[in-house]
Amino acid sequence: MTTSIRTDRRLAVDGGRPLRPPDRPWPRWPVPAPDAERNLAAVLHGGRWAISSPTCGDTPLFERRFAADFARYVGTRHCVPVDHGSSALVVALESLGLDFGDTVLVPALTWTASATAALRAGLVPVLVDVDADTGCIGPDDLDLSVDPRAVVAVHWASNMADIPALDAVTATRNISIVEDCAQAHGATWQGRQAGSLGRIGCFSFQHGKVLTCGEGGAVVTDDDSLAPVLQELRADSRRYRDGRPAPGELDLEESAGIQGANFCLSEFSAAVACAQLGFLDEQHTVRNRNYALLTELVADLDGVRLLQPAPAQTRISIYEGTIVVDELPAGMSNADLATALTAELGKRFYVTDEPLHRSPLLQPWTKPLLAPLAERFSEIHRDRAYPKTEWLAAHTVQTHHSTFLGDERDMHDVAGALGKVLAR
Numbered sequence: 001m002t003t004s005i006r007t008d009r010r011l012a013v014d015g016g017r018p019l020r021p022p023d024r025p026w027p028r029w030p031v032p033a034p035d036a037e038r039n040l041a042a043v044l045h046g047g048r049w050a051i052s053s054p055t056c057g058d059t060p061l062f063e064r065r066f067a068a069d070f071a072r073y074v075g076t077r078h079c080v081p082v083d084h085g086s087s088a089l090v091v092a093l094e095s096l097g098l099d100f101g102d103t104v105l106v107p108a109l110t111w112t113a114s115a116t117a118a119l120r121a122g123l124v125p126v127l128v129d130v131d132a133d134t135g136c137i138g139p140d141d142l143d144l145s146v147d148p149r150a151v152v153a154v155h156w157a158s159n160m161a162d163i164p165a166l167d168a169v170t171a172t173r174n175i176s177i178v179e180d181c182a183q184a185h186g187a188t189w190q191g192r193q194a195g196s197l198g199r200i201g202c203f204s205f206q207h208g209k210v211l212t213c214g215e216g217g218a219v220v221t222d223d224d225s226l227a228p229v230l231q232e233l234r235a236d237s238r239r240y241r242d243g244r245p246a247p248g249e250l251d252l253e254e255s256a257g258i259q260g261a262n263f264c265l266s267e268f269s270a271a272v273a274c275a276q277l278g279f280l281d282e283q284h285t286v287r288n289r290n291y292a293l294l295t296e297l298v299a300d301l302d303g304v305r306l307l308q309p310a311p312a313q314t315r316i317s318i319y320e321g322t323i324v325v326d327e328l329p330a331g332m333s334n335a336d337l338a339t340a341l342t343a344e345l346g347k348r349f350y351v352t353d354e355p356l357h358r359s360p361l362l363q364p365w366t367k368p369l370l371a372p373l374a375e376r377f378s379e380i381h382r383d384r385a386y387p388k389t390e391w392l393a394a395h396t397v398q399t400h401h402s403t404f405l406g407d408e409r410d411m412h413d414v415a416g417a418l419g420k421v422l423a424r
């Protein structure tokens, strides 16, 4: 397939005509699922706005329905919904029963929450490099010298970390794998869903995620002993009672096995999440078809490729489409490329989040409560290098998954804009 580059060769960023006419809109995000409005109205008028609200006639909790639906979707025995993906990571790490100050390996290339969650759970995140091909932590990146007790294995952008390979190193050393699936809802590895391969899986349903209810999250696990602990950690030491609550009682009982906090998902959010889940696979199909087409189209451009998953990954879930440019034209950074693409296409392209070893969003020393952890954190990170993370951060541009929710013409536009900008 060829890529058409339209007539005005001057870049839009330099005042030329944009490759894509501004009157051609991109798909909007989020896209409300057909049932979203009906579910929201049911909450609004059903008399139960929180899981800590008393029973009200026969009104069931959307939160409990979502927990069952999402566990089925991921293929795990349990799902505990929470209010944010960050909270999912906090309660997941807390549930492991580690000691204060234990270390947790976290990839340097991820959102800050993957690391701050460890601090909030009383643990020290130790940043490690990632595999240059996938952008995810690989078995060779595990730093066992710091005696880690857990690994937060982030599935990054559209790629999954190789959990079985990580497990081969960690299983015999009593190191738990917590999958951070905030960017990987519905991705599969040899047919198994992200979140079902490690000891615990954590999801975010924040606005930009492929499954969203505005703000929300969930923890999934097959571990029957962890599930009640996770429930208590997220609902002030309460968990669902067995059987039906009596009229006017809560679905929650004060089981009080462990000190919890309130990380509960609102019923409004749960209602939206239930509806959006039914829509997710359809959207995956559209995005993945367009991603495959763009992969083909950019093959015509020297040194440009889309980030591809490891062969064992059987389905991608595109949170961010990642374009890798092996050699950027002289004088052009990937940030310049992102700005130029944004101007050509009227859709935002950007560079990755600042890697965590130099992210301004990760500064535990600013919070007195974290002081002992911060000290150890600074000490451990004094002389570390992240060459593969740095390479990816300097050679990639990304775009939100909604870029892939349209049709073929959109992909031709992206490939055309890449050709136009890189030809300069």
Ligand SMILES: Cc1ncc(COP(=O)(O)O)c(C=O)c1O
Pocket: 084, 085, 086, 087, 110, 111, 113, 114, 154, 180, 182, 183, 204, 205, 206, 215, 216, 217
């Ligand atoms: C990899 C990763 N982990 C955790 C989170 C945190 O999720 P939330 O924003 O719902 O707290 C995010 C959100 O962007 C993320 O991308």
